[in-house]
Amino acid sequence: MFESETAFIDENRIHTILTTAQRDIQSMPREAILHIIEKARQAQGLSLEETAILLFSEDPAVLAEIFSAAHAIKEAIYGRRLVFFAPLYLSSYCINNCLYCGYRRDNHFTRHRLSLSEIAQEVTALEAMGHKRLALECGEDPRECTMDYLEEAIATIYGVRHERGSIRRVNVNIAATTEENYRRLKAAKIGTYILFQETYHRPTYAKMHPVGPKAGYDWHTTAHHRAMRAGIDDVGLGVLFGLYDFRFEILALLQHAQELERSFGVGPHTLSVPRLRPAPGINLIDFPHLVSDHDFKRIVAILRLAVPYTGLIISTREESSLRNELLALGISQLSAGSSTDVGGYASASRASSSPQFSVEDHRSPDEMAADLCRFGYLPSFCTACYRQGRTGDRFMTLAKTGEIQNTCQPNAILTFKEYLLDYASPDVRPLGERTLQAHLEQIKNPTIRALTLERLARLEQGERDLYF
């Protein structure tokens, strides 16, 4: 890979935009900033320059307007649905030495790679919680975590049937690899290929990734291009906030998203916003760019304004009260009941006892679903788009025309109904049923509403996996 292939991350331009915004914000009338937010409210996105202005604004009135607009955009495009998923850690072997990660090779602990039967046990435990969508995670190790192993793991996951449970979408978060390997992942029927950039800032990237294949900035940064060339329609980007200046990272993330849209006609399916967490061998005092809760909320809201049609994912790295606040600022997917340890779901004793990072929100999917219902949200376990071929630009077209309301809302209702029938605790079930009714009434199209009612009745009678 040549550096020119990652020229789309234009550090000089980012620094110029940030310097200009920092200067201009001093004399910019509030109305001019509110005008930017008003434009974003129409789901038109933000330019890099506009994003930078919002990132520097500390005016409480402007901040309130950013939060209000983020909330409104999320509701207009995604409604009050929130999609659940869980990470599944396959292997803690890693030949990289990323300075922020508990799995890094200099950390000494008993590493483990799940056997296929252990994977089946993990998936059984996840299905018993009601999960339908997983994100596979593993360290990078060409001997321990081969593509053959991953293919077998994915086939095993799709094959596990625990009572009424099944995993319907396997997203994959593995190290940057070759186009040929992405083709194999596509053939294995993965959903989204997710790869976090960690940091877009080259000098920081070099410092954080001193050795191993991940040290190659260009190889890493062009991974999504190879994945999309291999036919994977849905890719996910992410930054690990806390490694470098968050304003720089956001503009670079947007440059990356714009580049994918330019090259493939569709931008990233999702953005993840992990924040640096304590982990074995990591002292947060060594990281001067940690992001405060205040700034983190601004990051989420401004991203929602900047890329209105892209899913925003929050993990259990954040503690529950902050996660609750973030839901109102544009988040559309969340993990629940997560373990970041290899073997952490089925048996604590088999776990490596060295998680990749610490989990802060310990609510089970049942507790999370109950809280979401109380806050007026609709928990969703939907995986239909990927299975119906509504991926890539087809999904984006649906989202942009508002047609998504006729599929996602009923699908959320149907999958949450399945959850209530098969997994919910007796306490949560009545609350969930009231939530379902309230959201059913919001389906405007009478035909879709009637079809949803008919399918709800079929679910009651024992059918499963009904979707639009």
Ligand code: SF4
């Ligand atoms: S971040 Fe990934 S590649 Fe880096 S040490 Fe951790 S598991 Fe390995």
